[in-house]
Amino acid sequence: MVESGLRERKRQRTLQVLSDVAVGLFLEKGFDAVSVAEVAAAAEVSKPTLFRYFPAKEDLVLHRIADHEDEAARVAGQGPDPLDALRLHFLAGLEQGDPVTGLNDRPAVLDFHRLLYGTPALVARMHTQLERSEAALARVLGGDLEARLAAGQIIAVQRILALENWRRIAAGERVADVRPDAVAAAERAFGGLAAGLPGLAVTR
Structure with a gap:
């Protein structure tokens, strides 16, 4: 061992x-x-x-973001309300400036995101990683068609929120100015998910 x-x-x-x-x-x-x-x-x-x-x-x-591949699945599996757990986790990431939320203006992070989002081959490969994230989350949510549909929506919402934050930061806006909008957007997005995915639960 x-x-x-x-x-x-x-x-x-x-x-x-x-x-x-x-x-x-x-x-x-x-x-x-x-x-x-x-x-x-x-x-x-x-x-x-x-x-x-x-x-x-x-x-x-x-490889730098590979550890996030099963993050949604891990977070969703921590309690009886997977969607609320994911919402709180994303909001905590915004508060902490987690690079995965896009709300981070450190030069090294911005350079990496420019490389990632500005290279078509990397964007295409990243979608493969996102598909694996969806599959892992879907398994936690039950593995059936409804679970796969829910997982696809959740992963898409997180990706789009993060991309919007990064675009604003990359355009020169300050993190402190973007954060209130980012939090409000996340609350709206997860609220929409909750309305469209009633009764979502973890299958153990």
Whole structure:
């Protein structure tokens, strides 16, 4: 067990190093201008080794937000009212300036989001990640068609709210000025979900 834990920690460190090296190059030169071979060389690994950790070039970037893939499912499963749990979690993220809500103006975060949202290949790959988030959430909500429809709506609302916040921040607005609108928009959006998804509950 100890050896297995050590291997996993080493693997996670390697993933982080490779991702950090790649993102640094992409931010400097542009995603499309950097080859996988350049990333491998900069990280001092072989291309086969790089592909063993990251099957696609886009995954080097999306690794930074991979831990959010099952976040909605985890949050929804914490109580009897999954939608309210998700609402409160998103509002807490806005208050804390969680980058996943788009309400963060740190230069490194803005640069990363410009790379992510400004690169078509990354946007397309991100949708695959969102589909996995939907699937994980749907399983928590019961796994049937109604659960899948609900999960799709919830994930879409979170994505659109975050994108709107990021667009305003990227355009130069201050976080303090955007936050009240972001909170009001989130309350309206989750209120609409609650009205359209009555009786939503976690299936255990």
